[in-house]
Amino acid sequence: MRVGLFVTCLVDAMRPEIGFSVLKLLEAAGCEVVVPDTQTCCGQPGYSSGDRKAARALAEKFVREFEGFDYVVIPSGSCGGNVKTHYADLFADDAAWAERMARLAPRVYELTDFLHTVINLQALPGAGKCDGPVTYHDSCCGLRELGVQRQPRALLARAGVEVKEMTDSRQCCGFGGTFAVKYGDISTAIVDEKCANIRASGASAVVLGDLGCMLNIEGRLRRNGDDKTRVLHVAQVLAGDI
Template identity: 55%
Template sequence: MAQGDTTDTGPQSAAPARSPKVGLFVTCLVDMFRPSIGFATLKLLEDAGCTVIVPAEQTCCGQPAFNSGDNKDTRAVAAQVIDAFEGVDYVVAPSGSCAGMIREHYPELFADDPSMAQRAQHIAKRTYELTSFLVDVLGVTRVDTSLDTTVTYHDSCSGLRELEVKAQPRRLLAGVKGLSLTELPGAEVCCGFGGTFCVKYPEISDKMVTNKAEEIVATGAETLLAGDLGCLLNMAGKLKRLGASTKVRHVAEVLAGMTDTPAIGDPASSVSGEER
């Protein structure tokens, strides 16, 4: 099968007792730069038997402000997110970074406010990164899709270190027919993006992403996958500037069989890696 040709009959999972109501947290980057990731996430969740809502009131998770020490504005953003996702069984994001922000840091933001602290803890306990939710909560064992390509995988820092997302995407990728995974030697090493880190320390960030890009090319893989768009944008931009032919995609696009959209950084893509 040629690269890009896909078939899909949905995830194979242990069906829950009832259809869980899932709130899809799209994330800022996905909404502005790569909506196809959001649609892929929606498809994976619905194929797994979820009833999915996408609250129009959602905005940023607040992480940029939080990482800059602006707790006042972070609390305002977090309160809006908590309001928007009231009443769902789970909150799922195609981003370990945003899911980690909600799950790990919302409770501490409202530690001095008893009423909000309870609500923050409630949403934190219900929030998951996409592949973790599919595997750990829904019991998805494989997705029936095909893609004839070789891939390598980058573990994004927040998903790996805050949410222990490591085996879950690999387990799902192992079931994609025709796909071969070559492990990246420095898979757990930061790509240098780090949100505001790449702005505050551009020289260090550039050295980190250069090292990462060289390792990616050395694997010989046709496609780089990861679970966070920030990391993917950073690595796609550097790969393009180095003249590498490696395609860059979010893991959800491959798992959902939605690879007709040009890869990140490709000329017809909604995101141009040349801009970074």
């Protein structure tokens, strides 16, 4: 099985170690993993800000780079949601590109959905390596655009990780891309509530599948003086890179 890995901008620029954890998991699943070195952005910032021209150019680039793979795996609910949900809108006025995307879309998966639904991976590299319970934050795009909720929890359970559910795990963390910049006060109030729920869960770490949320939550925890609660991408936990 030949898998194209879309690393995402934030992983590449901010937390490349997550990309290596993803690679470890996919190789453990027996996949031949290819990371196209020309990949850049999925176009979500442009699309969300109304710059359809820039978003369309990046969408075409993505399709050209990844349509030749058996599957495409993305360790981010927001980028995965943009590709699977919004590219159809960007190509709505072009039958040829719409058809190419329609053929590609069913092969595009968020990481945990791929490992659980397509591969049904049983032997996880991180099994038995997590010390203490964690809580899980459901990122908005992964949950609402891709239906990712039970998949990461099932994989964590398979790896022997205890999940202590926080109050309102499905509630937004306040990041929302440019929302956090445009509406800073509202975003801060939202993430403060999320941080309070994380602490109240009693878990020593919060795990999630979207780096934007990860950076937002970790940044707020640290600014509020919490330097103990760990903020981990689900790939790191499942791969044992913690």
